[in-house]
Amino acid sequence: MERYSDGSYTSSETHSVRTPGQRAQRADTDAAYVPRNEEQGNRIHYGGQSSYPETSGEVHGNERAGGNTAQKKGPEASSMEKTFGKVNRVFCAQRERARATVGSLTNSNGQQTTIYIFFYVACIHLLFVILSSTLSQLDMEGGGCYTFWGFKADCDRVSYTTRTALMGNCAQLRSSLQAGAAFSILSILASAVAVTASWILCCRIHSAASHAQYTNADETGRNDEAANPSSVPGNGENKRPANAASFDTGHLKTVIAVVVVVSLVFELICWTLIACIYTNRYCDDTYFWFSEITYGPGFGLGLTAWLMELIAYVVFLVVV
Known part of the structure; x- marks a missing residue:
């Protein structure tokens, strides 16, 4: 085990010895690291290309604009989906009813x-x-x-x-x-x-x-009552099915x-x-x-x- 000047230890078997300059460079890298989800959230898309905003004001402005757009489109989209769903269910019900009527007649x-x-x-x-x-x-x-x-x-x-x-x-x-x-x-x-x-x-x-x-x-009459209880005479099986x-x-x-x-x-x-x-x-x-x-x-x-x-x-x- 080796002890650094800041009091930390490292193993010489798994890590190489770092100089003070390397440790300072690693600290700068950790400070500049941005998680992937935050990075994607801060991107601004222009014509299919993505870039980062220059200032934090642009980031917050884009977030507010996106939120307002979502609030405007959200209720309209949901109401349209509900309307189309109701119309589709009505047409499906009418189609099934027509098929049942034709089947019962034929x-x-x-x-x-x-x-x-x-x-x-x-x-x-x-x-x-x-x-x-x-x-x-x-x-x-x-x-x-x-x-x-x-x-x-x-x-x-x-x-x-x-x-x-x-x-x-x-x-x-x-x-x-x-x-x-x-x-x-x-x-x-x-x-x-x-x-x-x-x-x-x-x-x-x-x-x-x-x-x-x-x-x-x-x-x-030839059916087994134990195997098929619904075949007991009088239950209507002798009638012709619809x-x-x-x-x-x-x-x-x-x-x-x-x-x-x-x-x-x-x-x-x-x-x-x-x-x-x-x-x-x-x-x-x-x-x-x-x-x-x-x-x-x-x-x-x-x-x-x-x-x-x-x-x-x-x-x-x-x-x-």
């Missing part, structure tokens, strides 16, 4: 319900089409009316005053009513085919649902889709012809009563049936 339960509703709508549609083809399409003051089959002086009676074929003095009116009568018959036939096909589809999906229910009940696979409609859906489209086209032609007669007022110089004519109940039923079938058809294509 599963077997929603598919079965849609097919049943479509069958009921098809039956009502057929009834409306039949009534529309027989009732008056254009009503006149005084109790007269026009149907697809001719003119009635008294619309409450069954007999016709003038048949459509006998309206020789107005070819446009005669041809429009005859075309409407022909397409009304075709629409009745197409609607009847749609009702029959939808009834067959209802029978098939009902049979498939019953078979799936009995199959699930048999599988539940996310069961969709029923395969096969070619029957295609047949229904084509028949319904044909029926909609025929009905569109029917009520369009009546609308043309009402708008153009054919042979108004001969039939002065056209200035007093209005749409009849047959036209209203035909238009209602067409709109009802169109909405049911779109839902049928999307869900089934």
Whole structure:
């Protein structure tokens, strides 16, 4: 051990002997040493380059400016983040709700319900089409009316005053009513085919649902109650799950889709012809009563049936 003049000791095995000049230089170095975190905190950045401030006033000024900027930007940034977070959560919730709705409709339960509703709508549609083809399409003051089959002086009676074929003095009116009568018959036939096909589809999906229910009940009965207590009969496992696979409609859906489209086209032609007669007022110089004519109940039923079938058809294509 060696003793320095200031009273400190050092080992000659681990440290070399320092002269008084070396000790003074080491003291100056220790006094000038600045920790790394303080050094980084005192740096001022200019255009991507860093330098040290020349005076302590610049350091304190920069610290105050940085603190004020942080205080200004802090609340604004946090409020913006909260706003964006709320908007994002709302959109995510709406997206998940839409996915759940579509999934619940496209599963077997929603598919079965849609097919049943479509069958009921098809039956009502057929009834409306039949009534529309027989009732008056254009009503006149005084109790007269026009149907697809001719003119009635008294619309409450069954007999016709003038048949459509006998309206020789107005070819446009005669041809429009005859075309409407022909397409009304075709629409009745197409609607009847749609009702029959939808009834067959209802029978098939009902049979498939019953078979799936009995199959699930048999599988539940074979489960071990000890290993799976939730499989005890009566807990609802024999019911079809909500996310069961969709029923395969096969070619029957295609047949229904084509028949319904044909029926909609025929009905569109029917009520369009009546609308043309009402708008153009054919042979108004001969039939002065056209200035007093209005749409009849047959036209209203035909238009209602067409709109009802169109909405049911779109839902049928999307869900089934």
